Amino acid sequence: MKRFADLHLRVPLEDPSKAESMIQKASALGYNLVGIPLSPHATREQISQLRHICSEAKVDLATRVNFSPRTPNELLHSLRRLRRKFEIVAVRCHTKDVARQAAKDRRVDLLQFSVTNLRKRFFDEAEAELASQALSSLEIELAPILQLTSFSRVRLLSSLRREVATAERFKVPITLSSGATDEHFMRGPRDYAALTTLFDMSMSSALRALSETPWVTVERNRKKLSADYVAPGVHVVGRKTGD
């Protein structure tokens, strides 16, 4: 039985009842894990309130932060400051410099690109090569495919087709997420997997991008954030108690 994850469920944090209904719907659709983007200044209370809603809906919560830096230095500064506060770090790349820096930085989990301005999609072969040597994966949001119409959707599908082929050639993991801001654009994992056939992604790759890939990312980061983590491959297996 696959465990599915939606790493980008954009619930409105200012509206707890809508947030709750979206989380419950994610659970009903068959997701076991949801990643909810939070403000970098999110308080512990907000996070514990979300955890409570998620545990009631029987779904696991991964805290996520989205960066939209204008320069590589701004990205590095944000990563230094916030990496250890969140389980998932996604970078929306608005410039090529930022995209290259994000792709090679092992602290970045997800690379995101604009869905409306296709000139700002920098996932080319150079980007894929850098990403393949780091830990970042290409994030593809599926709600925009539902929201866009006619020619803008055609152009987005064309870009995605090219990027998925590049990612597969360079063995860059792909993570599929909803990016939904409303229940209306939420779909089950197998429905999203079927949507990916529109840009020539195979069903098996799509299901992997909705299950194994996001889970691996979250579990790797949870290990790193735990108190027992020392360095890659080194962790505390036991502690001597007092006396």
Add this chain to the structure above:
Amino acid sequence: MALEVVSEQPLNEQIVLDAVQASVHRLFGEYGASKANLKLTKTIPEKRQFVIRCSHKELDHVRAAIASTTMINGKNGAIQVLGVSGTLKALSKKTQNI
């Protein structure tokens, strides 16, 4: 394929079939729609559940078209696939409600 329709307006089988067919047509054109071979098989209007049959070779395309449906009869709506099977008997076992 068992479907559940999420929409605030009253529905009948023709509205749902039209919405699915329009989606298939929009995404895959007349050629794709002709290969999909869509037919409505069963309806449970009180639960807003419908069973449609399609060519098994076009299942992924039909499912993609169903997932991409955001408007039903000119109003906001969505269609969720509850289950897929080769026979009605297996489908009813899978989805339990139908």
